[in-house]
Amino acid sequence: MKNICNIFLADWKRISKNVVAVVVVIGLAILPALYAWFNILSNWDPYGQEATSRIKVAVASADKGAMVDGISINMGQNIIDALQTNNTIGWVFEDDTEAAVNGVYAGDYYAALIMPEDFSEKMTSFLTEDMSHPQIEYYTNQKKNAIAPKITDKAKTAVQQQVNSTFISTVAESLVKAADGVDDAAKEHGITSGNQTVLDVVTTKMELVSRQLEAYDTILTALISVTDSASSAINMAGQVSPDMSQTVLGNQRALDAMQDILKITSAGNIINSGVSGDLADGLGRISGTMDSIIGIYAQADGNIGRFSSLISSARINLQDTKSILNELQEEMDETLTQLNDIRDSGNYEMLLRLIGLDADKLGSFISSPVEIETEKIYPVENYGSAMASFYTVLSIWVGALILVAIIHVGVRPQKEHPQFSHTEAFFGRYITFFLIGQAQALLVTLGDLYYIGIQCVSPFKFWLAAAITSFVFSIFMYSLTVAFGNVGEALAVVIMVIQVAGAGCTFPIEVLPEVYRKIYEYLPFTYAMNAMKETVGGQYGMDYWKYLGILLIFAVIAVFIGLVVAIPCKKLNEKIEHSKHKSGVMI
Template structure:
């Protein structure tokens, strides 16, 4: 131990007498902090500065109208975006937008087509077409920007959906109002409205039933006429001509009455009347054929009579169905218990009518998310500070072994230096330099950058312990394996940056990286620093620090025991590298 301390004292004495060495050592102490500070400052609030990301917006929406109300959803989107600073929205025409995204002027393009508003209100027309906004994104320009612009477009979609639902709900609440002069409705108002609808339906069905009776009378007359004409084969042409004219007139009347029927309201009756018309058409075709085939007139007339009888039967079935519907409506109306409307239902209707704006706002966004942050972090820079601080401390260790010598040489004062004494003696200057590096990095994070830190004292202690562990690992690998050890330190750095969970959650990394993270000091140093930054959960902090300190005995085992068998091989490699005059 005395020899080890002697090595350390000699190193300090040499520093005092060499101003250049002092300047270099100061640079070694400061350089890692610059690495950490620049990286942390660069990512301090990236998601708060997305207003500088240019995104083109093309609005070609021509608008539409519904019940006399003009609707232009595209224009409303543009108006809202002009007050939105989440992105750098640029309102241009389509040609400029498409050229711009190819040239890299825009990260993305939002295109609103001509029929956007028309598709928005198609739900009220019966022919529903989903409105569509086309989103073009240039993923080549930057790896992160597309993820940010994706969120901006999702916000537009949410805004449009909420606006649409709110508008439709407001329109429905207006429909529920009985009149401008009435502030609320009663159970009698609702019953009266239902009864009025039923009265209208009953009147329409009664008119249809009367029309069917008239059609049957016409068909009966036509059948009688055909019976008379069957026995008059010699004068069939004249008789058929008269029947044809009569049926054409009746058919014209039937089509006029059929056109007055609401097919949507009475679909079954519409189908039956269509069948009746088809029957009349067949009768006319048969009459015309009979006029040109006098020799077969009797057979044709018999077939015609059969067709008319079939039509008559269809009309009878139709009339029976219509009369049955009228009877059921009358029965329903006469039964007061059929309209058993609860007071609660009436109360809900009145609440909707009394405050339609609140109802439409509720329907547009029925669920409110209340966010309660556990261990809140003020900004992205503070959230990333543990990772970049850990990274800077490791980089500081690599800088030390790249510039400072790990091999201890003998002189007149120190002779017969054992490998263990050399290892311990030279490690002291490395460890102290590493602690100074960590001290500068940690204090700069807190006081220079203004990083959030719930427990500054514990954060500084964590930085110092991390530096001690990292420096010992890097120093030991370099002492044990020389230049190969330095390369191992760089390789390990690369693996830890990718697989320690410092940037992305460890759970989203490939399975191999998740496994390796358990053997990486970065993992435990980052997690321990996060505890001090956002709020300490003592069991986790202690666990992380104990896992980090496990690398100390492993390093000492390699540096003090296992290094000896490798010493000659290491010296051989070092000598061969020095022989090149440009390596080693």
């Protein structure tokens, strides 16, 4: 232990007496911090609106528009109008589509969105038999930057979703407004009362008409009986002649009323058009027959005998009319059954609820029926804070690598320690590496927390993780250099490169090639970063201590390399050093 302390004290005495050495030590402490701070600041919030709004994306429309039911629409212009209020991307609106595309080739724009001439026409093609999908032409410059296309692709997707949402919303609003129009028209014609629906009122009206048809059937039966017996006809005519005209005229008015109802229900598509058409034809024929009866009675001038004679000649027409009436009665019964079935179905109840909704609200709902409520688990304020653990760990590794590259790991006998063992030399010199490494860790964490201002739920644990990381990394590279000399330094660089690519630093480990997924659990970066992430976003259980515990295992491995593996490699390192000196150019 005495020799260890003597080696350490002798090192610092020589450093303190050499101004250049002091400056170098200070530089060694500061450089890793600068590396971390610059990288964290450069990645502070690259996906925020303030940053992405500076990415230029051209938008141009050649859309000629389309006519739908006499209404002119231009979806291309509608998209441009909507994007003018969107600040997530730096939209540049070009009047000429060719200029927009050329701007992408020239590198003036990262991407361009072009609405072709037939965009609106294809958007409305679903109303025709020749339906085709509209397309927005998208141009992207993937040479200019590797990340920019990912951001502009999201902008393209956002525009596509906006177009689809607007289109679906417009169609839904139109359907509801059309249903409202039918409902209003029905109200104007008196087909609604109180809380009754249109279907309820129509059913009631048709039941009334059905009972009237039964009355008409009774009248026709009586008239036909008149023709069977002249004497009976004269007696019956004598009994009914005073009121006959009024009865028939009253029934005629009832028929007219029923025809009016049919016109309204047919216009609103409430009753099947085929059924309503047959019903209207039947009512028309009966109405004509009733007109004929009124005319016959008028021709008789109150003369019962003459009226009886005219009735007899019309007997065939009356029988035909009764047949039509019977068929109409059957159709009416069938229609009533269908209406009752519709009214009792769940679909009709759902239709009533839809018609009762606000058109704008329903359109908005249908265009985006599902809203995702995000509950952030371990929320991190910005990208810079999320990446702070990676850049801090990387800077500590770089700091340890610079140490072994500048400060000698070998100890020569001095007056203060003329004799020492390999173990004493190993630990005596390492104390200097440890202290400079701890200064690096302290400076970088203080800068992260109070200069950069990263998010951190536990600053003390953040520093503690950095301190343990610095200890593990410094002794690991120190041991590699003690055991293998310059080859050990090269190994440290190789291991760093592998860790940057394969420790899940910038991309999830699941998306990396298989070779990285297999070595992921054997890299010290993995556990150092995970421990720091626990202090940035929030701690789960004992994970923080578990990661630090696994990280310390690498320190044990490093000590074994430095104390055991280094001994048989000593002669080989001497030969390598001798060969380097002989070259005259190698350090």
